[in-house]
Amino acid sequence: MTFQSHKFPHSRSALSVRAECPVNSPEGNVRRNPTSIGERKVIFRIHRSEEVPAIEALFTTVFTDSGTEAEGCLIGKLARDLVEGTKACELIGFAGEEGGSLVASVLFSRLTFPTDIRVCLLAPVAVHSAHQGKGVGQRLINHALNALRNEGVEFAITYGDPRFYRKVGFQPICEDIVVPPFTLSQPEGWLGQSLSSDPIDSLDGTCSCVPAFHNPVFW
Ligand SMILES: CC(C)(COP(=O)(O)OP(=O)(O)OC[C@H]1O[C@@H](n2cnc3c(N)ncnc32)[C@H](O)[C@@H]1OP(=O)(O)O)[C@@H](O)C(=O)NCCC(=O)NCCS
Numbered sequence: 001m002t003f004q005s006h007k008f009p010h011s012r013s014a015l016s017v018r019a020e021c022p023v024n025s026p027e028g029n030v031r032r033n034p035t036s037i038g039e040r041k042v043i044f045r046i047h048r049s050e051e052v053p054a055i056e057a058l059f060t061t062v063f064t065d066s067g068t069e070a071e072g073c074l075i076g077k078l079a080r081d082l083v084e085g086t087k088a089c090e091l092i093g094f095a096g097e098e099g100g101s102l103v104a105s106v107l108f109s110r111l112t113f114p115t116d117i118r119v120c121l122l123a124p125v126a127v128h129s130a131h132q133g134k135g136v137g138q139r140l141i142n143h144a145l146n147a148l149r150n151e152g153v154e155f156a157i158t159y160g161d162p163r164f165y166r167k168v169g170f171q172p173i174c175e176d177i178v179v180p181p182f183t184l185s186q187p188e189g190w191l192g193q194s195l196s197s198d199p200i201d202s203l204d205g206t207c208s209c210v211p212a213f214h215n216p217v218f219w
Helices: 049-066 069-085 136-150 162-168
Strands: 035-037 040-046 091-098 101-111 119-127 155-159 190-194
Touching (some): 049 119, 069 119, 091 136, 119 136
Antiparallel strands (some): 091 101
């Protein structure tokens, strides 16, 4: 099956991220974890409040390049809606920065379950077209997952291409057991991993997503 990239703009995740490190936190420079790309260095950090336009532009450009202009606009707007329309305690984003420019971004939003567990939805994620295929996406996601694990997030879920996400620890989950907020058009892309000592198999129940994802087009 060909995966439509707009169906897999992510990984989106929901958990209660600590309020002191939201996507728009001015404290966003803390964790740095550089990786080399030839002569250049990509720095991974939490997003800053002033870079919302850059986040929207990155997602718009990357998804236009990998799909269509309409898809680029859809995912760019999704990213803006997530950052501007989600409670700070329910969203966190991580950036890849090179030479002062935003070259990669991943957003995590809360997925709420009936029980009091902390679960994040990873989505969307984008690496600038000129930097793709060099390990930046995997490094960015691994950096983010480690940060979330350290914050006490228990599970991460995403909806995307398993060929990519299995490289960063995700495995298929059953939509009858972990019931998504909307009917999935491509249930093979429903993926999860544990960030705690509890196995991913222990996660179950129907989840709800943050408002920006209340649109069946994303599912
Ligand atoms: C998807 C994306 C975030 C990956 O980031 P990246 O930096 O290009 O990926 P990495 O270099 O870290 O890893 C790529 C690896 O995943 C594999 N892969 C499998 N499916 C893939 C896919 N759909 N997209 C990218 N890589 C994929 C590659 O073959 C490569 O394997 P290798 O390391 O064994 O050679 C980036 O390519 C991107 O922004 N693409 C456009 C937006 C998009 O399609 N998003 C939806 C993701 S499901």
